[in-house]
Amino acid sequence: MAETRPRLSTKEFEIVQEYRAILKACNENDVNIKDVRHGWLKSKGASLAFTNKHFETKEAQEFDILKNQILDEVKGYAPKYKPFKYEKSKCDHLLLIDPADVHVGKLCRSFETGEEYNQQIAVQRVKEGVNGILNKTIHFGVDQILFIIGNDILHTDNPKNSTTSGTHQDTDGMWYDNFMIAKKLYIDAIEQLMQIGPVCVIYNPSNHDYTHGFFLAQLIEAHFRNAENVIFQADLSHRKAFRYYNNLIGTTHGDGAKESNLPLLLAQEFSNFWAATEHRYIYTHHVHHKMSKDYIGVTIESLRSPSGADSWHHRNGFQHAPKAIEGYIHHKDHGQIARITHLF
Secondary structure: OOOOOOOOOHHHHHHHHHHHHHHHHHHHOOOOHHHOOEEEEEOOOOEEEEEOOOOOOHHHHHHHHHHHHHHHHHHHOOOOOOOOOOOOOOOOEEEEEEOOOOOEOEOEOHHHHOOOEOHHHHHHHHHHHHHHHHHHHOOOOOOEEEEEEEOOOEOOOOOOOEOOOOOEOOEOOOHHHHHHHHHHHHHHHHHHHOOOOOEEEEEEOOOOOOOHHHHHHHHHHHHOOOOOOEEEEOOOOOEEEEEEOOEEEEEEOOOOOOHHHHHHHHHHHOHHHHHHOOEEEEEEOOOOOOEEEEEOOEEEEEOOOOOOOOHHHHHOOOOOOOOEEEEEEEEOOOEEEEEEEEEO
């Protein structure tokens, strides 16, 4: 037996007719229905407000364009890197390179703050810093590299030029330009490092770019998925660890757990590594200046930033700390034996 549909009442039919009139008006005026955010359906017996669930804001449209551009690029260019055969180092050393708090997209004007900082200066300083650290460590003999990414690599996290929590920022360039600039910067750096030794890339989520920074890390990992000499820890965990022989190295952005709690968190969350190592370190970021303290069993050290002081930092006096990209040499048995600082 055929199913019979319930008939529309007169009032319901009038509302449907009104909606069809809206569609017709859109077509006649060459207006996409997706561009109509909300409206009213009115009849003699009813007045109905509606919201178009298919409406896309300008920001959403820009995000879709960027997303499709990135996905097409990844699908069309997924390089297959030939495995590198490295010469056996006479000494067993880990080189840790950590471009901290780069803030691509941050804007500083010398007219107000006494110093300039923008997209291009950010890229230039990271590249110069990585090269400077490599030149300063060539005589050590390195058999592995730990490269730390994230930690406010991007200055903002949305089209409104604000951080993840909504704090407005002075910015240079559009958010999608900064995303693509940071992408190329990381790819160039990793391609350079993997020629020296196997690279482990660790991503730290951060407060300025909690979402976009994670997307960026996932994209970088996808780019190097065919590279046998590069491995990643790119999940969203806020505290990560890496073991190099007798070294336990923890990393975190520094905007979450209290510093005094980090040693016990390291012991709890990475107990196997803790038990198997003697020299333990936690590298933090976020504050843009150097702090170092020995706790029982752990040394905690914050890293400097290459970024300048914007209007807010200048006004509040958070300025004049040395600007730098930093690296560290860890010996397999003796722990951290050298700190390398490339100053700007």
